[in-house]
Every structure is written in C-alpha cells, then in structure tokens.
Amino acid sequence: MFQSLYRMFIELTNGRLSSGALRRFSCSKWSRPLISSYANAYKLNKGEIDGEIDTFMTLHDLFTRRLKAGAREIDDHVSAVVSPVDGVLEDFGEVTSESRISVKGKVYSIKEMLGADTAVSKYIGGKYMVLYLSPSHYHRIHAPVEGKVVDRWVIGKKSYPVNSMGMKYGRSPLSKNYRNITEVQHGSGHVVIVKVGAMFVNSIVITDEAKSLSRGQEFAYFSFGSTVVLLFEKNTFKIAESKSVPSDVRVGEKVGYIMKESQKEG
Secondary structure, three states: OHHHHHHHHHHHHOOHHHHHHHHHHHOOHHHHHHHHHHHHHOOOOHHHEOOOHHHOOOHHHHHOOOEOOOOOOOOOOOOEEEOOOOEEEEEEEEOOOOOEEEEOOEEEEHHHHHOOHHHHHHHOOOEEEEEEOOOOOOOEEEOOOOEEEEEEEEEOOOOOOOOHHHHHHOOOHHHHOOEEEEEEEEOOEEEEEEEEOOOOOOOEEEOOOOOEEOOOOEEEEEOOOOEEEEEEOOOOEEEOOOOOOOEEEOOOOEEEEEOOHHHOOO
16 A cells, blocks of 8 residues: 555656756755755765855755865776765675566566666676665766776656665666666676666766776766666676675775686686
C-alpha cells in the first residue's frame, strides 16, 4: 500500500510543469533569500567554497558551486580510480551474466540503464559502483580515470528520487531516470560513467567536452543531489580493500585501482 501511494505521489509531482517551476525558481533572484538558510541547514563547509556565500545570486549558483583550489587532493597513483564526486558509496558488486546489478536489494538491467546494446556486452562480469549525492554535497563531477572519451549519450526523460526512499519504493530510478552517460577508454579497458538525474531537476551539464580526460578533471555538474553509477569491464577493476557500504567518499579519493595484466583472472 505504502509503495503504491509513494509512487502515485511522485508521479503527480514529477511532471513537466512542476519540475520546470522548481528549476526556474532555483535559477531566479527570488531564490537568493534562501541561500543562507540552505547553507546552514545542510551544514555546508563554507571554508572550502570558492567565493563567499553572500556573493551567490541564486540557489542554482550555490548548488553548482566550485571549491577552492586544493580543496580536494587527487590520488596521483598511475593505477588509481578515484571518486568522481563527493557523496556516499551506496553499493558495489559484479555485473551478472544476465547483465544485471543488485543495488539495495533491487535488481537493475544495465541494458536498460545504458539503452545501447553495443555498450552492454563488454561490462558483463565486470564491476559496478553506486555513488549517491545528497543536496548537501558538492555537485560537480570529475573523471575517475585518465583516458579517451569514446562516446557520450543521453537517455530518459523524467527523474524520480534517488534517496533511500526512492531506491526502496521507486520504479527502478537508476535505469529509468534521465541519464547522461560518458564512456571512457583507459589503459586496461573501458568505464561507463552514468550520471543519473534527481527528482524534478534533470539538469546534468557537461562543462568540458574534451576528447580525453585527466584523472580528477571536472567535466560536468548536477543541478541538484543525484547519483553516479560506474561500470567497469571484466578483469579491469578492483575496489580498494578499505571501502565498505555505506561510506562517505570525496572527489579524488582512491576507491579502487585498474588491474594490470598480471592481476587479471583467467
């Protein structure tokens, strides 16, 4: 019963008009009086923000804030895979032979998530990571590895909540929400960076369309809290032993490493 009511409420409040109104408000001067209270309510670290809180003109400006130079240290080990966002590592595991992943007890098809048959096969038997950003987190997205951008595509229209309630009661938000996807080729294979839109606000902006990315390089941002799913090819990635779920991560922090040929399974 609760699940049905939850889904009905979300459907009613997640239309084009309601999401558009929220976007327009957050980008308007009328949202400025809320900036200080928002920053205090979510306990934003004002000391690391590039600029003073009172210089932001809209809530959108605050959502998409940049950090001061040096606020995030990027692990520079040649094999490191770093967190692309500030957020929470919600889940990780292996992509099944049926091209599925299990996140918080809910099964997702990566074929549906990616919406591209040609991109699916190479990730079967590979690894995945799910990173959730709350409204309090820094919203810019950075490259987890160094490599060549081989493809970019967008899929989906509406977006449903990706918080704990949304993941539990929603309609598979990771594979149905608006997704902006980037595929990168690194030294040992490929990684797909699936940027999942959050409720009401589908805006995922690519800030750097370069054909190659450096580890830790900013290349996109969310307009609101959301989720990033990383998919790695089989035998190319191993998660850091120190990582567990759920756990907080920050941009540039090592979350795993690219496997060398001698480390790969038979």
